[in-house]
Amino acid sequence: xxxxxxxxxxxxxxxxxxxxxxxxxxxxxxxxxxxxxxxxxxxxxxxxxxxxxxxxxxxxxxxxxxxxxxxxxxxxxxxxxxxxxxxxxxxxxxxxxxxxxxxxxxxxxxxxxxxxxxxxxxxxxxxxxxxxxxxxxxxxxxxxxxxxxxxxxxxxxxxxxxxxxxxxxxxxxxxxxxxxxxxxxxxxxxxxxxxxxxxxxx
Amino acid sequence: xxxxxxxxxxxxxxxxxxxxxxxxxxxxxxxxxxxxxxxxxxxxxxxxxxxxxxxxxxxxxxxxxxxxxxxxxxxxxxxxxxxxxxxxxxxxxxxxxxxxxxxxxxxxxxxxxxxxxxxxxxxxxxxxxxxxxxxxxxxxxxxxxxxxxxxxxxxxxxxxxxxxxxxxxxxxxxxxxxxxxxxxxxxxxxxxxxxxxxxxxxxxxxxxxxxxxxxxxxxxxxxxxxxxxxxxxxxxxxxxxxxxxxxxxxxxxxxxxxxxxxxxxxxxxxxxxxxxxxxxxxxxxxxxxxxxxxxxxxxxxxxxxxxxxxxxxxxxxxxxxxxxxxxxxxxxxxxxxxxxxxxxxxxxxxxxxxxxxxxxxxxxxxxxxxxxxxxxxxxxxxxxxxxxxxxxx
Ligand SMILES: [Zn+2]
Ligand SMILES: [Zn+2]
Numbered sequence: 347x348x349x350x351x352x353x354x355x356x357x358x359x360x361x362x363x364x365x366x367x368x369x370x371x372x373x374x375x376x377x378x379x380x381x382x383x384x385x386x387x388x389x390x391x392x393x394x395x396x397x398x399x400x401x402x403x404x405x406x407x408x409x410x411x412x413x414x415x416x417x418x419x420x421x422x423x424x425x426x427x428x429x430x431x432x433x434x435x436x437x438x439x440x441x442x443x444x445x446x447x448x449x450x451x452x453x454x455x456x457x458x459x460x461x462x463x464x465x466x467x468x469x470x471x472x473x474x475x476x477x478x479x480x481x482x483x484x485x486x487x488x489x490x491x492x493x494x495x496x497x498x499x500x501x502x503x504x505x506x507x508x509x510x511x512x513x514x515x516x517x518x519x520x521x522x523x524x525x526x527x528x529x530x531x532x533x534x535x536x537x538x539x540x541x542x543x544x545x546x547x548x
Numbered sequence: 549x550x551x552x553x554x555x556x557x558x559x560x561x562x563x564x565x566x567x568x569x570x571x572x573x574x575x576x577x578x579x580x581x582x583x584x585x586x587x588x589x590x591x592x593x594x595x596x597x598x599x600x601x602x603x604x605x606x607x608x609x610x611x612x613x614x615x616x617x618x619x620x621x622x623x624x625x626x627x628x629x630x631x632x633x634x635x636x637x638x639x640x641x642x643x644x645x646x647x648x649x650x651x652x653x654x655x656x657x658x659x660x661x662x663x664x665x666x667x668x669x670x671x672x673x674x675x676x677x678x679x680x681x682x683x684x685x686x687x688x689x690x691x692x693x694x695x696x697x698x699x700x701x702x703x704x705x706x707x708x709x710x711x712x713x714x715x716x717x718x719x720x721x722x723x724x725x726x727x728x729x730x731x732x733x734x735x736x737x738x739x740x741x742x743x744x745x746x747x748x749x750x751x752x753x754x755x756x757x758x759x760x761x762x763x764x765x766x767x768x769x770x771x772x773x774x775x776x777x778x779x780x781x782x783x784x785x786x787x788x789x790x791x792x793x794x795x796x797x798x799x800x801x802x803x804x805x806x807x808x809x810x811x812x813x814x815x816x817x818x819x820x821x822x823x824x825x826x827x828x829x830x831x832x833x834x835x836x837x838x839x840x841x842x843x844x845x846x847x848x849x850x851x852x853x854x855x856x857x858x859x860x861x862x863x864x865x866x867x868x869x870x871x872x873x874x875x876x877x878x879x880x881x882x883x884x885x886x887x888x889x890x891x892x893x894x895x896x897x898x899x900x901x902x903x904x905x906x907x908x909x910x911x912x913x914x915x916x917x918x919x920x921x922x923x924x925x926x927x928x929x930x931x932x933x934x935x936x937x938x939x940x941x
Contacts, residue, residue: 524654525654528638529697532658533655
């Protein structure tokens with residue numbers, strides 16, 4: 347990630363309970379457009395604090411085969427080599443959509459970036475960043491997703507499997523990732539938790 | 549199994565539905581032995597809370613016997629008797645570690661959590677049987693319930709202690725206790741409690757146990773006021789007196805040190821689809837429903853505390869912010885951090901320091917739950933608290 351001139355103060359009242367840390371408080375993507383402007387039409391960045399060590403979170407995500415454990419719409423991830431992988435999303439009628447990704451940057455414990463490779467059904471890019479919270483509250487995880495929503499029938503399928511838009515997708519996937527990392531499971535209330543459900547009353 | 553299900557406004561019925569199953573490793577399935585209808589269930593019954601689906605199982609105050617546990621659950625075993633907190637919490641997030649389980653970051657499933665994030669700025673914890681905004685979890689007015697994160701919330705009950713003595717650990721006892729604790733009562737303080745329903749009664753009991761010198765209870769149902777008096781409160785019938793003036797007179801012009809709003813308003817004013825519109829349209833309705841909150845702020849002494857266990861859902865107009873600031877008040881609110889209080893409150897029950905059963909007016913078989921709802925709503929004076937018993941015929 348590029349360094350910028352925006353400074354965020356690390357000043358904090360030093361009390362006996364103040365956690366001591368060497369972590370750098372850097373500007374986030376929200377304060378610096380350069381950090382999250384995507385190449386594609388639709389994009390989103392989202393941050394979440396996870397109460398687990400940075401290295402463990404990085405390691406789990408870096409093995410892309412783990413992604414379907416918390417990304418509901420992913421059926422399978424096939425890892426071709428250290429850089430390339432294919433993410434298989436099931437569409438209605440059994441027609442799979444495949445996102446083929448290539449890792450463009452990988453810094454252990456810190457940052458993974460990827461973008462669409464040759465042959466991907468959808469043009470996309472994304473990155474995930476991990477950093478220690480400067481005040482001892484675990485790991486700050488930021489996910490960036492950007493893609494061109496395709497038109498036509500494929501577009502509809504993609505919109506559905508990608509949960510309509512990157513903002514919602516980033517929010518939900520980070521929530522499930524956090525649930526899995528902190529509690530060992532992904533929270534659910536799905537049937538047969540309750541009676542079969544009719545239409546929602548709002 | 550049989551379960552009380554929601555089918556729209558004033559329409560609940562006991563249906564046969566699929567049994568719950570273990571889904572996640574930390575789940576447990578509880579066979580329910582006793583469950584209660586809570587005052588806040590009436591918000592669902594009256595259809596004020598959006599995000600309900602036809603067929604949802606209601607009920608968030610329940611206890612029972614562990615029937616089955618997931619492979620990741622090492623603290624419970626089949627046959628344990630447990631009371632289940634109405635708040636679902638993971639025990640491992642930032643908030644749970646700070647002993648604020650009602651703020652749990654993880655228990656509301658990711659898709660459902662979106663709706664509360666839009667409505668409240670942050671998502672809120674999952675609750676049993678309380679709409680899809682708080683997770684869409686099936687409730688406990690049923691023969692069985694799936695309890696997520698069951699190694700953190702439920703508290704084991706020793707053999708030989710009757711269900712009725714411990715059932716309210718699930719909700720209204722800790723809720724009343726936290727309402728009083730939020731007042732930071734000092735010995736000799738005067739605490740005024742609006743609403744002598746089940747939560748108000750537990751707030752009265754708790755305030756006295758926490759050292760209040762006097763408790764003044766406000767309601768208009770004679771039976772509820774009699775219960776408040778029997779629990780050591782002085783009483784005010786708001787049909788007979790002007791509440792603020794009566795409180796000023798009783799406290800020689802000072803005002804109560806703390807005021808507890810155990811009434812709330814009908815929880816409404818948000819919707820997952822169209823939150824802003826919903827809030828705009830309900831703002832006007834909200835205005836005349838914050839009556840109690842306004843009255844507590846006007847009545848409490850300078851530098852005092854207003855504690856709100858009553859349910860509020862949306863936005864309110866006519867908030868007396870001037871009185872709030874000029875008098876230097878503290879406002880404490882929130883869903884109950886049930887898990888935080890359970891060991892201490894169970895001990896108080898076992899030591900006989902509190903009677904938790906005097907508010908129960910009716911015990912019904914689960915099959916008659918719909919009757920229970922109707923009467924609890926329409927005959928509040930006589931139907932002070934309803935306990936449903938799946939085992940009773
Ligand atoms: Zn309740
Ligand atoms: Zn939690």
